[in-house]
Amino acid sequence: MRFGVVQFPGSNCDFDTFHVLKDVMAQDTVMLWHKDHDLQGADCVVLPGGFSYGDYLRSGAIARFSPLMQEVKAFARKGGHVLGICNGFQILLELGLLPGAMLRNKNLKFLCRHVHIRLENDRTPFTRAGRRGQVLRIPIAHFDGNYYAPPRTLAEVERNRRVVFRYCEPDGTLTEDANVNGSLASIAGIVNEGGNVLGLMPHPERASEALLGSEDGRVVFDSLIRSLGARRPRNPVPASREKVGHDR
Amino acid sequence: MRVRILVSFKDSVLDPQGQTVKNALHTMGYAAVKDVRQGKVFEIELEGIARKEAEALIPEISRKVLANPIIEKFDWQLLK
């Protein structure tokens, strides 16, 4: 299968995502340019993190108008798989492929740290390699990750099990403290109705190599590969699997 | 033509920035301040376009670009 990572002006996790998909997960991966109309045959389009257009207006508000995003929209409507990470999630919300909006973190500060998230639905193409209730340790890095949706939308999202990840304590319980950015219902990631579009605030690509402290983020990539791909991941690049004496 | 567009959170959406400003003002002793809401303002210079057209254009770009209708509302006025 082939992954396509979209580059917007101001994307800054584009190379990271590319690195993990290509070098760690050993997948055929291409970069997609926001001004093009060509998805280059990607089976899964990934919108990476960053500050597209500086996030000066609202996070993700301008990127959604780029030429390539019109293709991505059509692709998603036809059931194509789209993964939005952090800024990518914000873009999907702005684009209307996912419901809701992002507000500033509850403490009004940028937050970069490891959090725990609970896997709520393992029946999506993004999570089938994990299991329901599983707790992942994975980093976040955002200013606007405080998920909001009007009550009716939220009810619909919950009813249809579209919440895929929630912020939680290490043991999986949901608390106000663990809900670091103040999201409604501790929501960290949701899918669309068709289950083919996932947006999440945490960065799975930052938790895909033991060397960097966690491999929990691979659940998302492994799932996609299992769902879409013929090829199983080759044995990962040795250096990335090596443990270092991590403290936390 | 100069237009001012005000974008602010809908009343149903919490505005933590406004709350923080309010708290700061209270701490400083400004007890008369009962509530603060914070929003954005855009001042836009339009050229080569008739007033009528402008009156259609402004709500369009406000809805499409400047405000996110899920959480925000907008309001505008022609300045001159």
Add this chain to the structure above:
Amino acid sequence: MRVRILVSFKDSVLDPQGQTVKNALHTMGYAAVKDVRQGKVFEIELEGIARKEAEALIPEISRKVLANPIIEKFDWQLLK
């Protein structure tokens, strides 16, 4: 009493946000947009205070808290 306070960069100060919005609008084909400046708006509810006092209070808190006089200017109006 309701007050609206507008805070924006002084004219000579670079406004990256406004510039980025302007460029985006151009790319989307809104050629009539010649310039965009982006600022903040505060809507403040005042209570238990006379109009006269309010008229003194507002510039004070604008200068001290809401705006950074080194790079920003402000403007205000009583709404009712």
Add this chain to the structure above:
Amino acid sequence: MIDKTILEQHGLNEEEYRLIVELIGKEPNLTELGIFSVMWSEHCGYKSSRVHLKKLPTEGRRVVQGPGENAGILDIGDGQVVVFKIESHNHPSFIEPYQGAATGVGGILRDIFTMGARPIAVLDSLRFGPLSEPGNRTVMEGVVSGIAGYGNSIGVPTVGGEIYFNSCYDLNPLVNVFCLGLADKDKIFYAKAEGPGNPVLYVGAKTGRDGIHGATMASAEFGKETEHKRPNVQVGDPFKEKLLLEACLEVMDRGLIVGIQDMGAAGLTCSSTEMAAKGGLGIEIDLDLVPQREAGMTPYEIMLSESQERMLLVATADKVAEVQAVFSKWDLDAPVIGHVAEGGRIRAKFKGRVVVDVPVDAVVNLCPAYRRPSRPPSPLPGKAPLPALLLPNDYDRAFLDLLSSPTVADKEWVFRQYDHMVQVNTTLLPGADAAVQRIKGSRKALAMTVDGNPLYTQLDPRTGAKIAVAEACRNLACVGARPIGVTNCLNFGNPEKPEVMWQFEQVVDGMAEACRAFDIPVTGGNVSFYNDTEGLSIYPTPVLGVVGLIEDIRKAVSPGFKGPGDAVLLVGENKEGLGGTEFLRVAHGLETGAPPQIDLELEKRVQEYCLSAIEAGLVRSAHDLSEGGLAVGLAECAFHGRGRTGCSVSLEDAVRPDTLLFGEAQSRVLLTCRPKNLARLEEMAKEQGVPVKAIGRTGGALIAVDHRGRGLVRVKVEDAFHHWKNAVPDRFKVRTEEGP
């Protein structure tokens, strides 16, 4: 027409003016005077520091580029180099903390990528007045969010740094930012204009009236009174810089350009004259072609503007279209504004008229250098004897108080605002002794740290500087990295004060001595003088940025205890003396006494021992002892460790118990190892002539320290942790929560 007032406003004296006239063979016009004024300023011309900086060692087998370029360059093997430098943005950050700090980050990033390197790490060294003052909190909050706002957006991780609080920074905070980039050795670019006739291109943001040097002039050429409202504060545009970064790296990678220089201080003036000077050529510019943000800008303003996010490039004529295509891909314009010329002059035309015509050599290379008078202050602050100090009656309390001192306490409140993981290289999270960034596609990693205890340098500048170098290297040794090069930022008061000049000389001497001892070259740095407010100078504050190399990332270690049952070893010796310590400040309110002394030979042996023990795979954790001494060191190992394991330690040294716990004797490191490796480590110590003692075990819920059979400290790790963890955030809660 150039009179005394105008000279004064330009910070030039009459002698310097006469020299200018002589060098250029005419009376300069106002724009030309402006050019000399900025290029001969302390900031760009290093008038007071140059003669002293020559004493620093700058050579070594890895050095590709020493001082004199935008940044230093070291060879790390495999065809790769690191490009790094530190810069101050002190004054702008005090005037407008957010934008000042943000543009400081922007500036140092440009210094790195202008050389062809992709920035991979930022570290920040900050100094503020005490957080009990609301004004200091506001400054700190602004500075931290400014660094975050810029660095996070552009996608360069801020992976480390340090913060000290002292009231000498009340009205003069320090913001020093270090940046390191990685490049291929065969793709380095220099700020050099080559090939007469080659076009000169301007890229990036438009030029505005930002930060124009000097006081405003009420002269004819300046006209209207209103213009004195010119803001001196620049607003950063990280988005534009990100585009600039990608576009510049792309044209460099494709070999489309000849030379490139960022526009930092003194903008177009500095970049054009320096490029010309380095190429031994001249540059001609048409100022009408310079993209301008505001109407009616004068040549003076265009030449001296310090608008951010701009670069000057030289390309061959046949490549211009390709260069412009790359910039346009990134939504940036790249107009040609002039060309390289023979004759070594900088020439600028404005509305068809020549408004600048001066020899670049005079501007760039002939700035006078002064050996300013210096005199030690009397009395010397570090020579004053300490009063008799009572022993604490509650050591647990004293310990917890020390952990709550913001200088010692946890800084997570700060670094969680920084994206420290973007680029997926961050192998040790902030909070460790040094930042460690792996290099993708190899086993190597880079370690970095910034260091400088200002109280030590205040009390004894020379010793303080030596300690700063030693401690930085020790931090690297503790993660398993060998130091390969140094950059430094020297923050001082007014150099025209002989006492300040004396401090400066002492610091440079101390730094030079220590760098020679460790055999590490200084590849660059920055000097920030005039950090005085209301007649008071800050403490002399050298900040050392040291880069280390780890050959095999699998061997790196971190400071936290790795679980119960390990042996705890103290490398180095506990010594008497509390002068200059954080404990003395917190417990006794004193900033006096002689700071800890340092024996560079012993220090080297200690570091070599740690490195060899780590490389032999015998070490589970390593942490150096610094502010707060042994007790704080043990606590930090417990806090960082898995499961927050405690430890129990017993000591026999014949020193005062408060000194034993909290003294800051140098050249000490805490190691842990599996008990079975203890004998081997002790043996190695003997071989290498390093004092090492097994002092206890990890495990339990307490930090327990005994001295000669007496229990000194018994504190629950959790209690200690909360004191340490909450100290900084609690100080920032005051503001929002103390409302009615």
